[in-house]
Amino acid sequence: MSDVSNDKIVQLRSQIARRKRFDRIFSSIGGFLVVLSLLTLGVLFVNLVIDGWSALTSTYQAKADQSGFGRREIIGKLIQEGSEWKLQLRPLVLTDVDDATLQPLVGKEVGVKGRMARAPESGFDPSSVGPIEGPVENYDLVGTLTRQQMSVIDSQGKTVQTAVYTLKARPILVDVSGIDPSKLNPGQDVSVDPKRALSGGAVVASNIVPLVTKNFFNSFPSRDPEQAGILSAWVGTLLIMLVTMVISVPLGVAAGIYLEEYAPKNKLTALIEVNIANLAGVPSIIWGLLALGLFVYIIGTGRSIQTAGLTLGLLVLPIVIISTREAIRSIPSTIREASIGLGATKWQTVRYHILPYSLPGILTGSIIALSRAIGETAPLVTIGALTFIAFLPPPPVEYKVPEAEWAVYQEALKANPSAPIPEKQWHFQPTEWLKSGFTVLPIQLFQWVSRPQKEFHYNAAAAGVVLLALTLGLNGTAIYLRYRLRRKISW
Amino acid sequence: MGMITDSSTVSSGSAPQLAHPPTPVPRISDPLKAQVESFNFFYANGFQALHGINMPIADNQVTALIGPSGCGKSTLLRSFNRMHDLYSKNRYEGRIILLPENINLIGPELDPIEIRMRVSMVFQKPNPFPKSIYENVAFGLRVRGETNKRYIDERVEKALRGAALWDEVKDNLDKSGFALSGGQQQRLCIARALATDPEILLFDEPTAALDPISTAKIEDLVVELKKTVTIIIVTHNMQQAARIADYTAFMYLGQLVEFDQTNQIFTNPSNPMTEQYLTGRFG
Structure with a gap:
């Protein structure tokens, strides 16, 4: 190889290196930004899950008839001994006790006189704790004491060591003569409403209500952050999504098919096309105003699930139309010509070819549209969604x-x-639920965030996790469906 | 038949110019299936793609349309089953008579669906539906409202045999039409067109996307099919026209330059422009 051609190659290579520099710069910046955004997303998500985890997983017990606990109610497990019914109390925390006098009694049988404080979480307020002297009937409760050393934060903010005593009481006798026998199930956790107390801690029951374990998902909102849940919110969200889907998918798909396959291509349809594209970008609160004026005031559908569904249905209709048209346009015209060429009518072509082949795209678009609707808050606030709702829509x-x-x-x-x-x-009453008031997850979330108590913010984070999971689930379904259905179709 | 305005341009090898004089109707001795009379075609944008075409289509014969790209041969072919109606504002003028009923194919009073049920088409790129082989062939029957399973079975088999595909696919009728090779796909499209017993079969460059072996099969098939159906075929391949066509029409710039029996056109063209095209001097 001569020197001349060597020079040429060196020149060529340096020129190529110069030109490739932009590829390097661009790909490194792009890669950095992708990593950065993924990291941000990950931090956000992990943070949300950590904050919301306790609210998501915690459970509590509530009365099955949804009434609140009375001041004197006693919580425990029903047990049957022969013809007698007894109540096995939970270990009771003794409050305001003197460590020095009680320490010698730990592990021994003690008798307690006192008053049951509000159940089920609060403690037992003893007037006296001591070894059993005389007949057992003189005591309100009999049981064994345990002591635990715990560190608590006192009113000055200092950590202090304190002794906590718990009393594991013997079952107390319950007089169930006035109770419907069908309510007596051995082993069941119940709340007993005492008519009056007898000696020896025995009570005459006026009512017995079973307890159920509640969690974040099957609890209504509450003033108590521990017991507040998203039952009404997720039911509301799902029902509104159902109405939204029923409104927007058939209308949107039909409109898309009409515009793509039937409508003449002229200025009017071009105008309609531009308008639909614009409607997809209209701020959602404007749709809320429209719905308030049209549905709530003029048509009178009320501040109800049907209004919310209609509003969100209209909101996502342009998205469904656009995605339907895109899906139809991706079908090669040769397929259409082949069908028409065999003597099929337009409808037969649509029914047997256009619709089946564009179905993956239509489904994907519709689900993406729904996942947008699921997070909408502004239009629903505008039409008057409730923020605190402790009932469910009437079932059909x-x-x-x-x-x-x-x-x-x-x-x-x-x-x-x-x-x-x-x-x-x-x-x-198949349509009654449509007329019910409602709340949805994002509104519930916002309501919790705007409360000052920190515990509510954990609930908000938990609701955020649920909302995120719903949205991701919907999008995941869309991706899966597209993958499944597209596999069968190729040109 | 056609007219050349400036023979010196022609002999120099550059694209010859054509005026638009009325071409006389070529006479042929074979019985006719269709007759194109003073046919003009305008696309939606106002462009006139065909000028005063006069052409006979012989019954149960193969008529080939040849000519350089953009000469209007596909436009003419697609007029036979009103494919242009798919896109609004395309306009026909003149007549295409379907014999023996003597009805005008392009008359606005005639439903294009009726035409397409009698005149079927096979396209340039194999375009089977993304459905099973069986459903592809049965589609034409299904759109006619046919529901008798046994009848459809029979017709599907007959059409697949007619398209020389039966032996290759008879065990895999449920497989997707896309699982077939390009040549098989094209024969599937022919079977699909045959299933409804058309009177005329239109081929729009059916072998343009195929390899030589598949092409040969399709050509054999076309020759076989003309026993039962009248065939019009557009082709870029002049040897193909020479091999399979009984009549050949040479078109240029939207005009019919020469129409004659194939051996006449290829051995002794009456128009110098035809000869120049056939010898590869333009096009």
């Missing part, structure tokens, strides 16, 4: 006492305490 079929008869019964009860309870009947 319900077995209950008719409301009118219930009112009559309530009146009769004032005069005659033993008035007969009216009979339950089957109610078919």
